[in-house]
Amino acid sequence: MSARDDILARVRAGVGKGDADARRAAALARLQAGQSGPQPTLTGDLVERFCAKAESLASTVARVDDYAAVPAHVAEWLSARQLPLQAVTALDVAGLDWAEAGLSCRSGVAVDADPVGISGCFCAIAETGTLMLLSGPATPASVSLLPETHIALVPAARVVASMEDAFALLKAERGALPRAVNFVSGPSRTGDIEQTIVLGAHGPCRVHLIVIGENS
Amino acid sequence: MNANARHSQAMHFTARAADKVRNPVLQQALQKAKPLFSGKRAKAMAALPDDGLEFEALREACAGIRDRALNDLDVWLEIFEENARARGAEVLWARDGGEICDLVIDVARRHGVKKVTKSKSMLSEEAHLNDALAAAGIEPVETDLGEYIIQLAGEAPSHIIAPAVHKTLQEVEALFAEKHGRPQAARTSADIPALAKEARGVLRQHFLSADMGISGANFLIAETGTATLVTNEGNGRMVTTLPRVHVVITGIEKVVPTLQDFATLMRLLPRSATGQTISNYVSLLTGTRADDESEGPTKTVFILVDNGRADVVGSHYQDILRCIRCGACMNHCPVYFSLGGHAYGWVYPGPMGSVLTPLYTGIENALDLPHASTGCRQCSSVCPVRIPLPELMHGLRQEQQRRGLRPWGERFGLRAWAWIAGRPTLYRALTRIAARYLNWLADGEGRIRLFGFAPGWTTARDLPVAGGGKTFFEQYAASKRD
Numbered sequence: 001m002s003a004r005d006d007i008l009a010r011v012r013a014g015v016g017k018g019d020a021d022a023r024r025a026a027a028l029a030r031l032q033a034g035q036s037g038p039q040p041t042l043t044g045d046l047v048e049r050f051c052a053k054a055e056s057l058a059s060t061v062a063r064v065d066d067y068a069a070v071p072a073h074v075a076e077w078l079s080a081r082q083l084p085l086q087a088v089t090a091l092d093v094a095g096l097d098w099a100e101a102g103l104s105c106r107s108g109v110a111v112d113a114d115p116v117g118i119s120g121c122f123c124a125i126a127e128t129g130t131l132m133l134l135s136g137p138a139t140p141a142s143v144s145l146l147p148e149t150h151i152a153l154v155p156a157a158r159v160v161a162s163m164e165d166a167f168a169l170l171k172a173e174r175g176a177l178p179r180a181v182n183f184v185s186g187p188s189r190t191g192d193i194e195q196t197i198v199l200g201a202h203g204p205c206r207v208h209l210i211v212i213g214e215n216s
Numbered sequence: 217m218n219a220n221a222r223h224s225q226a227m228h229f230t231a232r233a234a235d236k237v238r239n240p241v242l243q244q245a246l247q248k249a250k251p252l253f254s255g256k257r258a259k260a261m262a263a264l265p266d267d268g269l270e271f272e273a274l275r276e277a278c279a280g281i282r283d284r285a286l287n288d289l290d291v292w293l294e295i296f297e298e299n300a301r302a303r304g305a306e307v308l309w310a311r312d313g314g315e316i317c318d319l320v321i322d323v324a325r326r327h328g329v330k331k332v333t334k335s336k337s338m339l340s341e342e343a344h345l346n347d348a349l350a351a352a353g354i355e356p357v358e359t360d361l362g363e364y365i366i367q368l369a370g371e372a373p374s375h376i377i378a379p380a381v382h383k384t385l386q387e388v389e390a391l392f393a394e395k396h397g398r399p400q401a402a403r404t405s406a407d408i409p410a411l412a413k414e415a416r417g418v419l420r421q422h423f424l425s426a427d428m429g430i431s432g433a434n435f436l437i438a439e440t441g442t443a444t445l446v447t448n449e450g451n452g453r454m455v456t457t458l459p460r461v462h463v464v465i466t467g468i469e470k471v472v473p474t475l476q477d478f479a480t481l482m483r484l485l486p487r488s489a490t491g492q493t494i495s496n497y498v499s500l501l502t503g504t505r506a507d508d509e510s511e512g513p514t515k516t517v518f519i520l521v522d523n524g525r526a527d528v529v530g531s532h533y534q535d536i537l538r539c540i541r542c543g544a545c546m547n548h549c550p551v552y553f554s555l556g557g558h559a560y561g562w563v564y565p566g567p568m569g570s571v572l573t574p575l576y577t578g579i580e581n582a583l584d585l586p587h588a589s590t591g592c593r594q595c596s597s598v599c600p601v602r603i604p605l606p607e608l609m610h611g612l613r614q615e616q617q618r619r620g621l622r623p624w625g626e627r628f629g630l631r632a633w634a635w636i637a638g639r640p641t642l643y644r645a646l647t648r649i650a651a652r653y654l655n656w657l658a659d660g661e662g663r664i665r666l667f668g669f670a671p672g673w674t675t676a677r678d679l680p681v682a683g684g685g686k687t688f689f690e691q692y693a694a695s696k697r698d
């Protein structure tokens with residue numbers, strides 16, 4: 001007997017209920033029903049909540065009025081920290097006028113030498129101060145992973161309350177999951193040496209979020 | 217013999233425990249970690265009501281999700297398999313650790329793999345996969361900082377979420393100096409970021425040059441055929457983004473039906489584990505790189521592992537399969553913090569290990585573990601999926617009795633006690649004698665300093681004698697008369 005059939009046969013014997021077809025139909029019906037568990041009741045403005053949570057997770061947050069204001073803000077933020085004015089951008093944000101703000105930007109997949117990665121996001125979650133990033137040809141996952149500094153553009157209108165709401169938005173707009181959905185909440189960290197938290201384990205050491213516009 | 221038992225030291229628990237208690241460096245590391253673990257969790261749980269959430273309601277929901285999956289596990293596994301295949305992943309099955317190693321090595325050979333970067337996977341520990349890979353000429357590199365440290369040290373993890381919790385800063389410094397070929401320096405805790413940065417530099421080169429990534433999965437999502445990875449360091453993202461091949465090794469019990477179920481579980485997993493409201497990186501990985509993408513694995517393989525799990529389904533112990541590997545039970549266990557994880561002798565330490573090790577390696581091969589408990593019940597009160605760990609350990613102890621696995625003296629003693637306890641007149645007479653005798657042994661302060669019948673009980677403490685030579689019944693009767 002194959003390992004698969006052997007394992008499934010023993011699981012089935014353990015489950016001990018018989019009638020696999022009826023149970024399968026019930027399982028598929030459950031998938032259709034889409035029930036969820038306890039969810040938070042967030043009071044107040046979702047965007048403010050998102051910003052406060054993100055800051056508590058060691059990200060920095062700025063708010064600007066529109067996309068046109070982003071490149072100048074990024075240049076200023078990088079200069080203030082003496083970071084290089086050089087970045088790899090995801091393709092979906094490559095169209096901003098980075099050069100005019102004095103930034104030298106390349107778009108596409110990130111490489112080890114890229115000091116800064118600039119991405120958009122699919123949406124953001126107020127409950128936990130989290131970015132939801134989808135992999136795809138225009139949104140390579142490496143941009144938010146390899147560079148020491150990750151800058152993400154977050155349209156205020158794309159801030160949702162919870163992970164459940166984020167999944168609902170994904171289902172409505174895309175249908176299926178992309179290869180990778182990455183929920184990112186601040187710079188990478190480790191506590192593996194004497195439980196002391198260090199920022200910048202393998203991923204970015206700093207994450208800067210630029211919230212664009214008002215919540216509509 | 218159970219194949220897992222070959223690698224288990226659980227039968228030497230008592231001897232190993234005695235060693236660990238006397239190891240000052242280990243004790244220092246444990247005493248430092250203990251308040252941090254429990255304090256962070258307590259703070260996170262206390263903040264739940266601020267968002268209108270409640271721990272008991274959440275863990276009811278989480279336990280319900282896991283039970284639903286386990287009660288029809290065959291069906292959910294098949295649905296997961298169909299959806300994963302529909303997205304282009306290969307789904308393989310392994311009965312035990314040996315089959316895991318064979319499958320991984322076969323995938324590696326088919327794809328010309330020379331180097332493997334690994335994100336933490338406890339299944340790989342169950343299978344001793346690193347040894348098998350090295351023997352096959354494939355270099356395995358652990359990339360979780362804690363796992364990397366213990367790989368350099370040639371040790372096993374001592375905690376499921378903090379694998380190097382038993383190592384002090386000085387030990388890490390000595391290890392890095394030796395293995396990274398540099399002089400050893402005097403270090404204080406202010407240098408911990410520098411050590412983390414050193415490891416980052418070394419491991420970054422491995423990430424970029426590996427051909428294959430191996431990870432576990434915190435959960436499998438049936439409706440989408442997805443593996444989920446929860447990490448803080450970002451190594452999980454690295455090993456699933458950069459190499460050409462990604463292999464997920466996970467237990468068959470890890471499946472949950474829906475994305476919503478996963479969202480619910482994520483409200484308790486990080487809070488229970490590290491006191492975080494969410495871990496830095498939560499990744500959902502489905503299928504392979506799309507045709508128009510220029511990164512991500514072109515080959516994704518799931519290895520779904522039994523290694524003892526299938527036989528627990530439907531048994532008296534099925535509740536343990538709800539476990540989401542948060543580590544809270546060991547973080548609150550006085551036995552764990554006296555000994556550290558290595559004393560337990562196999563992959564899983566603490567209360568969950570005291571249940572899993574006998575089940576996966578054979579009850580007769582881990583006789584002491586179900587007794588490694590003070591009966592304080594902290595583990596079951598913090599468990600986010602409400603696993604009745606003390607009851608499961610109790611069940612294992614009963615099974616040891618039934619199967620005649622306990623020492624002769626203990627079995628005889630218990631049988632004699634049961635015989636006496638079933639005869640109230642005799643029982644009262646004998647307890648009267650025992651109470652008078654204990655009182656006679658006690659010194660002026662009502663304490664026995666050295667108890668001759670069981671000297672072990674009084675080596676580190678006194679045995680207090682209450683009631684001044686009267687049994688409970690006598691005292692109770694006297695109090696009624698008053």
Ligand code: SF4
Pocket residue numbers: 488538539540541542543544545546568595598599600601602603
């Ligand atoms: S038994 Fe419960 S507390 Fe222990 S690791 Fe598993 S889920 Fe966490």
